[in-house]
Amino acid sequence: MVPESHFDVAVIGAGIVGLTSAYYIKKNNPDVNIVVIDKAPTYAQGNTARSAAGFRDMFSSEMNFNLSNSSINYYRHVQEDLGHDLGMQFVGYLFLTNQEDPRLKVLQKVAQRSKVRTLDSDALSRYDFLRTKLDEDTRSLMNLKDIDLGVLGENCGTIEPEMVADYYYNSALRLGVKFIFNTLVKEFHLEPVNPLDYPGEPFLWQKKQLKKIQTNNGEIGADIFIICTDVWTTGLLDPTGIDSHIRPKKRMVFQISGPTVENVLFGWDQNKDGILPFTILPSFGVYLRPAPKAKSLWVGNADDYNRDFSFSEDPQPEREYYDNSLAQIIQAYLPTMTYPKVTGSWAGYYAYNTIDGTPYIFRDLNIIVASGTSGSGILKGDSIGRIVEALYSGREKAELYNGKKFSTSRLGIENREVEREEFVI
Ligand SMILES: Cc1cc2nc3c(=O)[nH]c(=O)nc-3n(C[C@H](O)[C@H](O)[C@H](O)COP(=O)(O)OP(=O)(O)OC[C@H]3O[C@@H](n4cnc5c(N)ncnc54)[C@H](O)[C@@H]3O)c2cc1C
Incomplete structure (x- = not known):
């Protein structure tokens, strides 16, 4: 009682x-x-x-910008001034995109209020693990887009919930x-x-x-x-x-590891930690979240069509979703990351305001x-x-x-x- x-x-x-x-x-x-x-x-x-424990103030709506920006500032204050470690790492959020992307206009709006830097194709071509121009077959078969710029949010990163x-x-x-x-x-x-x-x-x-x-x-x-x-x-x-x-939607995270993953994870030099930012690929919202302590990347996305609104108390990650959907897209943009091991996975729900x-x-x-x-x-x-x-x-x-x-x-x-x-x- x-x-x-x-x-x-x-x-x-x-x-x-x-x-x-x-x-x-x-x-x-x-x-x-x-x-x-x-x-x-x-x-x-x-x-x-x-x-996936990322934080960003890169939101299109002013309300979401304020809700996130204020929380990030407070968490930073707790960590840096009050001395409570929250595991915050300002590694950035990198939106990889292209000039034709209709969301580019929105990203430009975001750049007016968030701390954002643009990386042009020359800057991105320095990272030899990143394929920016896809071959025609891959592009048309998988409906993928080329990359010609990156928008890097600097008041963003990862945190330990x-x-x-x-x-x-x-x-x-x-x-x-x-x-x-x-x-x-x-x-x-x-x-x-x-x-x-x-x-x-x-x-x-x-x-x-x-x-x-x-x-x-x-x-x-x-x-x-x-x-x-x-x-x-x-x-x-x-x-x-x-x-x-x-309404609920199931969301999954897959942890991938191995030497080819580490090359990507530690192959970045645009933040003080020298690790890949939380990176969003230009197609289907597929993201890579750095988990440097485990020398891993976490992979996920927020899919829409055919992801129904059903709910279970114990949602399970679907390995075939990683193999047939996420891994294919990641492989197209990060071809050097061959045969990574899936070393962990989990699932939960977004509580969507639709x-x-x-x-x-x-x-x-x-x-x-x-x-x-x-x-x-x-x-x-x-x-x-x-x-x-x-x-x-x-x-x-x-x-x-x-x-x-x-x-x-x-x-x-x-x-x-x-x-x-x-x-x-
Ligand atoms: C895969 C995935 C990736 C995500 N990535 C991010 C991210 O990168 N950044 C970010 O900010 N957010 C992210 N989120 C979203 C974030 O996790 C949620 O928005 C946040 O955790 C919601 O917090 P909450 O307190 O509302 O819910 P919860 O943490 O779910 O808390 C609800 C609580 O209610 C309790 N409860 C429910 N029913 C009852 C009952 N009948 N009786 C008693 N207790 C009950 C539950 O036990 C639970 O503890 C992600 C979510 C998922 C699933």
């Missing part, structure tokens, strides 16, 4: 979003009795543990946030605010709220519930009739929902927590670490004001 049955605030989900939300709520409201509940044995075991999670978990714990693990929230049912003790309540005309949730460890009541359950949000909210506005690729943060009754991170919840995690806190505290405006202020309703449903994101990777 859970030790207490009623809290001021119950946060469901101890991934990056639940941790930052709980931390900022407690930090700015020290008297609040707040609990974080998760079905896993500890924090950050959901999609936070399954990401478990270290970020450790930082917020320990900070929240120190402030007095309580955590209850191994506790599965089973059901949500709205109840009348003022019950009349008639069967069938709540009736249409009664004010409603979520008073308590059922778990495998008993009932937990709270004044406000904050739902930070990523792709599980839809299942939890559905019985209440509140729409989560998100309309604009930007998080949802909204309140309905006494429920606040923060989800729809669309594949970039770690690099936006700090900002999301700050906005949840502003919404909880009833402030009209949220202020991010980079000083940017905007109305919390911009990420909500009714007065949503965001552009569609072009760079969901």
